[in-house]
Amino acid sequence: MNGTKQIIKKELTRVFSDKKLIISLFVLPAVLIIGIYYFMGQMQSAMVNDIQKHVSSIYIQNAPEDLKDVIASAKLEADINYLSAEADLTGIKDGILKGTTDLLVTFEDDFLNKVKDYKSGGQIPEVKTFYNTSEDYSNSARNNFVDTILNAYQQKLLTERFGDINQLTVFHIDVDPDSSVIVDDKKASGKIFGTLLPYLITFMLFQGAMSLGIDAITGEKERGTMASMLLTPLKRSEIVVGKLISISILASLSAAIYAVSMIVAMPLMLGGFGGGDIMEGLTITFSALQVIELLVIMLSLVYLYVGIVAFTSVLAKTAKEAAAYVSPIMIAVIVAGMATMFSGNGEKTLGMYAIPVYGSAISIQKILMGELTLQQFGATIGGTLLLAAIFTYFITKAFNSEKVMFNA
Secondary structure, three states: OHHHHHHHHHHHHHHHOOHHHHHHHHHHHHHHHHHHHHHHHHHHHHHHHHHHHOOEEEEEEOOOHHHHHHHHHHOOOEEEEEEOOOOOOHHHHHHHHHOOOOEEEEEOOOHHHHHHOOOOOOOOOOEEEEOOOOOHHHHHHHHHHHHHHHHHHHHHHHHHHHOOHHHHOOOOOOOOHHHHOOOOHHHHHHHHHHHHHHHHHHHHHHHHHHHHHHHHHHHHHHHOHHHHHHOOOOOHHHHHHHHHHHHHHHHHHHHHHHHHHHHHHHHHHHHHOOOHHHOOOOOOOOOHHHHHHHHHHHHHHHHHHHHHHHHHHHHOOOHHHHHHHHHHHHHHHHHHHHHHHHOOOOOOOHHHHOOOOHHHHHHHHHHHHOOOOHHHHHHHHHHHHHHHHHHHHHHHHHHOOHHHHOOO
8 A cells, every 4th residue: 555655646746746747738738728719719700700791792683673672671781783684694603603703693584573473373483592602701692682682572572462461371389488498497408518528528538548648657668767666665566556546636637627628718619609699598507416426427437548548558668659559549439429419319228328438428418417317327337447447457467567567
């Protein structure tokens, strides 16, 4: 036990006494996450503002006379050019393709008379819009013109045809969320957060364990300090346990910093995307039991990750080789975490909760929604700790192998 304490103290002292390690492990990730998310939000905000300020270039062929009144009343801010039926549209369509023109709207010849003379079963007059889906200005111009002009013009013509167009409406569907929506706010909020957070938590925990584990084991083998440690009176089992505990502590701290950074950075990005309203009204509350469950799941997951990374690092001769071994495992972790984002509402069997990583991700999702049962929680912890114990056993075996530890 004393040997284990010495190893833990040594590892923590090594990290926290090195300013470069503190900056690279704890400070730089937070700065980068917040900075990147803020930059993404600002760039998106600038793009949206640019589109809103842009004066659209719109050409209208065969425009009915009363359409101009609708455009005037809507106060559409655009550079509108009216074309005759005989006008050549080749240059305008080429301009839309190149992005110099935003929209071309064409009405059929004798459009108004066709509307007035329409009889049941006849051909409905057509309005065509030509725009470029790969150009933001063109997309925005088309959507704005359809919503504010063509829809209003259609209502005007319907009113002229039928008088009171309410006669065409049989009934209204109540869409007032305050009076017709029956929902559990906690579950609704948990479902939104549960789409992304389980993946982020499982990935961030692995990221911290990977960077710390490789340096603490393979790095020491490369530097020769591991060989010196093995020649001391310390039991190798104590060295293993001390290494795993110290890496787990540091990985948990690193993951906590990632999580806090994400919480700080998310509103910065959503604000730029115009998504500030997305977070409005969303709240997550946990009972004492749920907090304990979440903490135990995360700690067990850290222990598993540390075991996986430590085992691959023990087998590797260099840090570069260890990173190559760990990379495929990281991809598997990402896939397992992302699987919860597209798992749907289907019922999960108890055995699925025992699947390492994936089971932890769906359990976190269930905690956020307030639906995790004790059986599901037990299956998750059991599956995770069982695999972690297996890796710990093999790590201990590897530490007892002179061939492995001295790169013989």
